[in-house]
Amino acid sequence: MASTIVVQGLHKAYGEVKAVDGVSFEVEAGEFFGILGPNGAGKTTTLEIVEGLRKADAGEVRLLGQAPWPRNAALLPRIGVQQQASSFFERLTAREQIRTFASLYGVGSKKADDMLELVGLADKAEVRAEKLSGGQMQRLSIACALVHDPELVFLDEPTAALDPQARRNLWDLLRAINTQGRTIVLTTHYMDEAEILCDRVAIMDHGRILQSGPPAELVRGLDSATRITIETGAIAVDEARRLFQGAEVDDDGVSLTLVTRTPAPVLASLAERNALRGLSVRGATLEDVFLNLTGREYRA
Structure with a gap:
């Protein structure tokens, strides 16, 4: 055609x-x-x-x-x-x-x-x-x-x-x-x-x-980490950092976020500890591809 x-x-x-x-x-x-x-x-x-x-x-x-x-x-x-x-x-x-x-x-x-x-x-x-x-x-x-x-x-x-x-x-x-x-x-x-x-x-x-x-x-095709978010308090920040040493851990007082390239064992471990309250899992999106290619600087 x-x-x-x-x-x-x-x-x-x-x-x-x-x-x-x-x-x-x-x-x-x-x-x-x-x-x-x-x-x-x-x-x-x-x-x-x-x-x-x-x-x-x-x-x-x-x-x-x-x-x-x-x-x-x-x-x-x-x-x-x-x-x-x-x-x-x-x-x-x-x-x-x-x-x-x-x-x-x-x-x-x-x-x-x-x-x-x-x-x-x-x-x-x-x-x-x-x-x-x-x-x-x-x-x-x-x-x-x-x-x-x-x-x-x-x-x-x-x-x-x-x-x-x-x-x-x-x-x-x-x-x-x-x-x-x-x-x-x-x-x-x-x-x-x-x-x-x-x-x-x-x-x-x-x-x-x-x-x-x-x-x-x-x-x-984008080599991007997965963001796993749960409620603050579902698991202690120090415990999360000890358990998931390869992940970035951040707690803003509302949500605890884990950024990892191996989400499966992290999710399994959280489930074992009954720590899935407020769970949200976000992989890469087209926006991530766009920003990776064009940069993040503001353009009027």
């Missing part, structure tokens, strides 16, 4: 800043693909080049078998784009917004109204866009990107600034979209989001892809 997206040797610079520096990747049909990275990593620039919104300095992009640049009108009905910032026509209701977008693709009003139902906005159809909540606006933005039934959907940080409930609801919607056979490319700052939604991810920094693959595979 031919890849839906093929990117080879992509470069884009702004003066001395290399926003994209030799990026290559492929996305298969029906795949949910994530591009992860800190602020300024080059995620959005990469996505805009692939979408045909920006010209690359060098490299090649094939989108559904065609070049997206110069602006390829034949591709527009086949792709849907939801950008970081939602922009809607002033003073139009949600229904008017989606019908306007639909009309640009020759799609009828019924299909537009059905799309509002799909994203859970049927009860907000007569509400003006500027009166919608942040999560509702994101849903409307995605509905506008999907109203013409595209084969490929680009989502640039679709859950940014949403509250946890709105994020979870949007995840359900994105899963449903992907299940219908659409290929989805997502950029996000949220590692839990990528770990749950994406079949594969590419981790970017300084304009380059540092590592890519299925989230679970990347996590398994």
Whole structure:
């Protein structure tokens, strides 16, 4: 099966800043693909080049078998784009917004109204866009990107600034979209989001892809210790340090944490002593992989 997206040797610079520096990747049909990275990593620039919104300095992009640049009108009905910032026509209701977008693709009003139902906005159809909540606006933005039934959907940080409930609801919607056979490319700052939604991810920094693959595979490849947490007092700190000499032991007055690379004997020993109150066991996550690759320094 031919890849839906093929990117080879992509470069884009702004003066001395290399926003994209030799990026290559492929996305298969029906795949949910994530591009992860800190602020300024080059995620959005990469996505805009692939979408045909920006010209690359060098490299090649094939989108559904065609070049997206110069602006390829034949591709527009086949792709849907939801950008970081939602922009809607002033003073139009949600229904008017989606019908306007639909009309640009020759799609009828019924299909537009059905799309509002799909994203859970049927009860907000007569509400003006500027009166919608942040999560509702994101849903409307995605509905506008999907109203013409595209084969490929680009989502640039679709859950940014949403509250946890709105994020979870949007995840359900994105899963449903992907299940219908659409290929989805997502950029996000949220590692839990990528770990749950994406079949594969590419981790970017300084304009380059540092590592890519299925989230679970990347996590398994990280040599990381296991954190075992129990209630303070379940076992004395001095006893824990004596019993588990290869482990780091820390007690903050609420929880006692053991960090070890051999969790099985530690858990067995705690169970023998009936010291499992408040037990929590945490292995490596995609966030650990991300921080290991990109560093922990703060970036505005």
